[in-house]
Amino acid sequence: MSKGEHVKDAGQLLMWLVYAFEPLSIAQVTEILAVDLEDQTFDPDMRSLELVNGTYDILDSTLITVNGGKVVKLAHNSVKEFLTQTHAEMHTSKVFKINEHLAHATICQTCVIYLLQFNKEGILPEEEETFGRLYPLGIYAAQHWPSHMQRLDDKVPDHKTAKDLIISLLKDSSQLTYVNWIGSMPQVMQRGKKAMIQL
Structure with missing residues (x-):
């Protein structure tokens, strides 16, 4: 599902894609991932330049799409349904803690x-x-x-x-x-x- 060292970023990005009140741009995703929740800081130097060319280093393309190279969204409504169902929480909580x-x-x-x-x-x-x-x-x-x-x-x-x-x-x-x-x-x-x- 996620690729190695990007597990934490993947979990955070999935939370945003499921529960944000509007679609996210690639630029917004780079800002989100530059926020360190543990240290409670935003570090502009931590923006991921990789995201300009796609987010697939963090999440598989079966889960997300990047429309027109600018808007990041879940690949299909079924992804959201799976991630928000109670039984899905039980299976993914150790990795993503989606609720x-x-x-x-x-x-x-x-x-x-x-x-x-x-x-x-x-x-x-x-x-x-x-x-x-x-x-x-x-x-x-x-x-x-x-x-x-x-x-x-x-x-x-x-x-x-x-x-x-x-x-x-x-x-x-x-x-x-x-x-x-x-x-x-x-x-x-x-x-x-x-x-x-x-x-």
Whole structure:
């Protein structure tokens, strides 16, 4: 299923592909995999250049597809059904720990850790296009971490870690990470307006 040293990346990527609220681009996947959940850091140097040419070093092509070389998604709905069924959790939990509550906790943590890198003045450009190019996961993280947070379950071990990270983001409205998160919201709103116009 996954290829050797990429087991952890494969599990994280599967969680995102099953439970993210919108499709993921290759650029977003590279950002996701550069987040270290144990150290709670984002390291741009850990972006995988391999992903530009496909994600098949991490997951087999029978599980995922890369449409037009840009959008990563599960190869078929049956993959999602298998990964989210109770009996599937029993078989895959030792490797991927696929379940909804853990996935939302992991995604929430990843989003907040990603936002915590915005700890400098002048880090956010005004134009949505520039923002999206510089920080491919930025708009998703800013917009959706609260929705993932709402789906946390306090029975999941990672629940407390996610809550602690959220507190560190929100505890002081004068800190730069909070100011920059709020500052990214116009890009989020702008993208929402564009989507409505296209509808």
